[in-house]
Amino acid sequence: MNRRQVLLTAPLGVAALGGAAFWTMLRGMQRGTFDPRGVPSPITGQPVPHFDLPAQAPGQGFTSAELAQGKPVLLNFFASWCVPCVQEHPALLALAKSGMPIWAIAYKDPEDKAAQFIQRHGDPYQRIGRDTPGRVAIDFGLSGVPESFLVDGGGVVRWHWPGPLDASVIQDRLQPAWRALG
Amino acid sequence: MIPELGHFALALACALSFAQAILPIYGAWRRDERLIAAAPGLACGQLLALGVSAFCLVWSNVVDDFSVLNVAENSNSLKPLLYKITGSWGNHEGSIILWALILALCGGAVAGFGRNLPGALRARVIGVLGASSAGFLLFSLLTSNPFTRLWPAPIDGRDMNPLLQDPGLAFHPPMLYAGYVGFAVPFAFAIAALLEGRVDASWGRWVRPWTLASWCLLTCGIALGSWWAYYELGWGGFWFWDPVENASLLPWLTGTALLHSAIVVEKREALKIWTVLLAIATFSLSLSGTFLVRSGILNSVHAFANDPARGVFILGLLGVVIGGSLLLFAIRAPALSAGGIFAPVSREGALVLNNVLLCSIAAVVITGTMYPLFSDLILHDKLSVGAPFFNATVIPLAVPVFAAMTIGPVMPWKRAALLPALLRIWWAALIAVMVGLIALTKAPVLPALAFGGAAWMIAGAAADIVERIRLFRLPAGNSMARLRGLPIAAFGAAIAHAGLGVTVAGIAGMSLARQQVVLVHPGEQIQAAGLTWALDSLTDRTGPNYNERVANIRVIRPGEPDLEMHPSRRAFTTQTVTTTEAAIHTTGFADIYAVLGEERDGAAVMRLHYNPMAPWIWLGGLVMAIGGGLSLADRRLRVGAPARKTVPLGVSA
Amino acid sequence: MTRKGRRWAIVLVCGVGLGSATALSLLAFSSDMVFFVAPSDLAANGQPGRSLRLGGLVEAGSVHRVSEGGEPVAHFRVTDGKASVDVSYTGILPDLFREGQGVVTLGTLRPDGTFRASEVLAKHDETYMPKDVADALKKAGMWDPTKGPPPPAATWNAMATRTAG
CATH class of the missing domain: 1.20.5 (Single alpha-helices involved in coiled-coils or other helix-helix interfaces)
Structure with missing residues (x-):
């Protein structure tokens, strides 16, 4: 190959590099590891913030210390006024059935509304705390409801998903993260 | 029934586009006259099928068929008819159909107007266009079908984003897409030339009108988009260096370079390989820009719903189109014959400088747009690049373009000297200096320089015409005769160059804009942005599908009647979204611009602007497009070069 | 030659x-590069004067609007759970700006440790959320057709509006 040919192949090389980079970005976006518009979540890899939440019927409240008692837990923020939460609910019920412990925090929701929500849609939760003022949510750096955090036995957040959990999120992201915790 | 017909027509168009891609190119390769002759028919057939499909989509929107998912998601029975029609392409699925339809129109135009192209060349061009159509139609059918049904059908639809319910934006996408997609034709010519292994003056002559037409549409599209952002987003700015805006600017920059380098191919048979590369790059940038936005990689203030899964398909498509064409380029371009030779200081030299600078600007814009993504991907650093970066890089590179674009046209081909060229337009320089000095008395240094530059471009464009007709150096009658004999394209070029000057003047004026955020009580009078404003009252008003809070304000001007303005905030009933409707009063030399914000304790927060020269920004865009359109009307562009026997080639703009 | x-x-x-x-x-x-920082980054090592993008949540109860010299100024605190920063902003706040909601502000840190914003974007305004909204609607018929039009966009955007007081 002479110099001229090398020079004329250069555009192809540049395009290929760009294509490879975009491919990586897209894969990352699908896996949730890359989010070009996201605000970095400071909590992944950190211990859960300290809190002590009152009970939300029909469940029992909990503290941050109780979250860290040796077993991994899926922590789910929800609210009765949030439409995607309704959409997510069947997936949570299925997860609970498959044996995953799910604890919940009702976010900025009147107690009776949240109770009605669980009564109507089913109860996948082992414990339910009530965060009516939304303080704990701020400590968690919540960006919206629903949002779910995978907390390991030591009380450290290992994975988080802003938005509803659906079949593909559960299969491609939650399950691998869950298995990684053993 | 109608949506099913549309779906069927879409599938039919897809099948036809595959035939259009394969048969003519194979025929041109095997020299099979029947297959070559089939090309125009296939292109027209695809256009017809897609036209039916697009009509069905518009129909579904107009009759409020909410059993169609796309209509249910994006329309609403209360929406005015105009937006029901334009809403058909205001969403992802519909815009793909629009995109494909314009591509099919290009194919149809080549079939219709290209009767005098050599048969094999035309077959190849149509084939390449068919191949790109095939990709998009497949994309539409497999991932973004606009005719998907929804059952049970909701009683009413979710409505369109209110920001998009605006006449400016209704026509912005078709214009912009026509510009983007139009560059598919020069691209197809470039691929055909690579397949044939031949680029010559007549190739340059065929490519130019298509490039020019797309360039005009893209210019209009960008100007319209910028104008929309100015009055609808209510931020008072005209260009935000937003990724979506940059995505439209990039093909404009390389397209402008292509327009100029094609002249060199046509006149001097030089820069051939470069022009082919530019044609490929321009279309590639059109494609990647739009579709990177769709995939959600680039985010923006005015984004479509996006989806990484769709992105993978798009990336694959881009890989085939861009990767394939660049691979072909790498293999075949070395075989193209070397170009003519010219001195660095000459018309060609000036055009090379123009190309280098435009491409450098494009490169820094790409860098600024992409760098945050790459830094996030590789360094895991979240950062953003905003207007300061682009201003610091683009402006210094644009200044030499502005300087050279006036000198270039008065330089002769092949070999020139700088000094005589400058002497010929000395009076343009004088006007520029005077305008700059006058501006300096009222404005800071940089805007004054910009005003001088704008005057340089506008006067220089006039100087080019004056120079060509030897005005004042020959008797007036001779000059008039020369004027009549001057090709329309010469006027077109001068007008387009002057248009850029108008835009630059507008931007310079906008840099002097004054704005102020104030808290006003009804009945109060305040001083803001150099004007006296009075807020008379705040009232409520009901529109067809929104409720509106209107501020009734007056601008009190000494010696002139008061100016009434009514900025408002609209709350759309079906989507709890509010939009800000800026009130704008334009005098031609300045805009008075008022935005109503929130209300607290009976007082209204308002942002009041005084934007000198603002209308000139978009006026300049229009003038540029008119210049381009005039050049299109030039007979010379339609008469074939003697090297290959060709006759009229026109363009539908 | x-x-x-x-x-x-x-x-x-x-x-x-x-x-x-x-x-x-x-x-x-x-x-001219604008880095994205969280309030805790600013608390740790904030350099005054540099243009920054500050992201976090608007602390509940921290928003108060005042008029300074005829100009409306909004003061609020942005937090990431570990630290919070006082932010002041002159201008029109986005429609979806609310307490307890994510925001991104563009501005500079002042020597006194407060952040002066020149631009405030509500993280959940319609320009930020279309993906989730679209996905949710894709699951289609999600809204109950007998109840008429689908839920308004603002309620899809999670925390935005109908919070219990």
């Missing part, structure tokens, strides 16, 4: 063009 000389002239023009483009970009990168 020889053919070779002319070719070199073109190479030179290209070199100067691209070279100055590179130089300008690098120069602008070193001064």
Whole structure:
């Protein structure tokens, strides 16, 4: 190959590099590891913030210390006024059935509304705390409801998903993260 | 029934586009006259099928068929008819159909107007266009079908984003897409030339009108988009260096370079390989820009719903189109014959400088747009690049373009000297200096320089015409005769160059804009942005599908009647979204611009602007497009070069 | 001029063009890059004067609007759970700006440790959320057709509106 040919192949090389980079970005976006518009979540890899939440019927409240008692837990923020939460609910019920412990925090929701929500849609939760003022949510750096955090036995957040959990999120992201915790 | 017909027509168009891609190119390769002759028919057939499909989509929107998912998601029975029609392409699925339809129109135009192209060349061009159509139609059918049904059908639809319910934006996408997609034709010519292994003056002559037409549409599209952002987003700015805006600017920059380098191919048979590369790059940038936005990689203030899964398909498509064409380029371009030779200081030299600078600007814009993504991907650093970066890089590179674009046209081909060229337009320089000095008395240094530059471009464009007709150096009658004999394209070029000057003047004026955020009580009078404003009252008003809070304000001007303005905030009933409707009063030399914000304790927060020269920004865009359109009307562009026997080639703009 | 000389002239023009483009970009990168920071980053090592994007949640109860010299100024605190920063902003707040909601602000840190914002974007305004909304609607018929139109966009955007007081 002479110099001229090398020079004329250069555009192809540049395009290929760009294509490879975009491919990586897209894969990352699908896996949730890359989010070009996201605000970095400071909590992944950190211990859960300290809190002590009152009970939300029909469940029992909990503290941050109780979250860290040796077993991994899926922590789910929800609210009765949030439409995607309704959409997510069947997936949570299925997860609970498959044996995953799910604890919940009702976010900025009147107690009776949240109770009605669980009564109507089913109860996948082992414990339910009530965060009516939304303080704990701020400590968690919540960006919206629903949002779910995978907390390991030591009380450290290992994975988080802003938005509803659906079949593909559960299969491609939650399950691998869950298995990684053993 | 109608949506099913549309779906069927879409599938039919897809099948036809595959035939259009394969048969003519194979025929041109095997020299099979029947297959070559089939090309125009296939292109027209695809256009017809897609036209039916697009009509069905518009129909579904107009009759409020909410059993169609796309209509249910994006329309609403209360929406005015105009937006029901334009809403058909205001969403992802519909815009793909629009995109494909314009591509099919290009194919149809080549079939219709290209009767005098050599048969094999035309077959190849149509084939390449068919191949790109095939990709998009497949994309539409497999991932973004606009005719998907929804059952049970909701009683009413979710409505369109209110920001998009605006006449400016209704026509912005078709214009912009026509510009983007139009560059598919020069691209197809470039691929055909690579397949044939031949680029010559007549190739340059065929490519130019298509490039020019797309360039005009893209210019209009960008100007319209910028104008929309100015009055609808209510931020008072005209260009935000937003990724979506940059995505439209990039093909404009390389397209402008292509327009100029094609002249060199046509006149001097030089820069051939470069022009082919530019044609490929321009279309590639059109494609990647739009579709990177769709995939959600680039985010923006005015984004479509996006989806990484769709992105993978798009990336694959881009890989085939861009990767394939660049691979072909790498293999075949070395075989193209070397170009003519010219001195660095000459018309060609000036055009090379123009190309280098435009491409450098494009490169820094790409860098600024992409760098945050790459830094996030590789360094895991979240950062953003905003207007300061682009201003610091683009402006210094644009200044030499502005300087050279006036000198270039008065330089002769092949070999020139700088000094005589400058002497010929000395009076343009004088006007520029005077305008700059006058501006300096009222404005800071940089805007004054910009005003001088704008005057340089506008006067220089006039100087080019004056120079060509030897005005004042020959008797007036001779000059008039020369004027009549001057090709329309010469006027077109001068007008387009002057248009850029108008835009630059507008931007310079906008840099002097004054704005102020104030808290006003009804009945109060305040001083803001150099004007006296009075807020008379705040009232409520009901529109067809929104409720509106209107501020009734007056601008009190000494010696002139008061100016009434009514900025408002609209709350759309079906989507709890509010939009800000800026009130704008334009005098031609300045805009008075008022935005109503929130209300607290009976007082209204308002942002009041005084934007000198603002209308000139978009006026300049229009003038540029008119210049381009005039050049299109030039007979010379339609008469074939003697090297290959060709006759009229026109363009539908 | 020889053919070779002319070719070199073109190479030179290209070199100067691209070279100055590179130089300008690098120069602008070193001064005009806007980094994304969280309040805890600012607390740890905030450099006053640099243009920054500050992201976090608007602390509940922290928003108060005042009028300073005829100009409306909004004061609020942005937090990431570990630290919070006082932010002041003169201008029109986005429609979906609310307490307890994510925001991104663009501005500079002042020597007194407060953040002066020149631009405030509500993280959940419609320009930020279309993906989730679209996905949710894709699951289709999600809204109950007998109840008429689908839920308004603001309620899809999670925390935005109908919070219990």
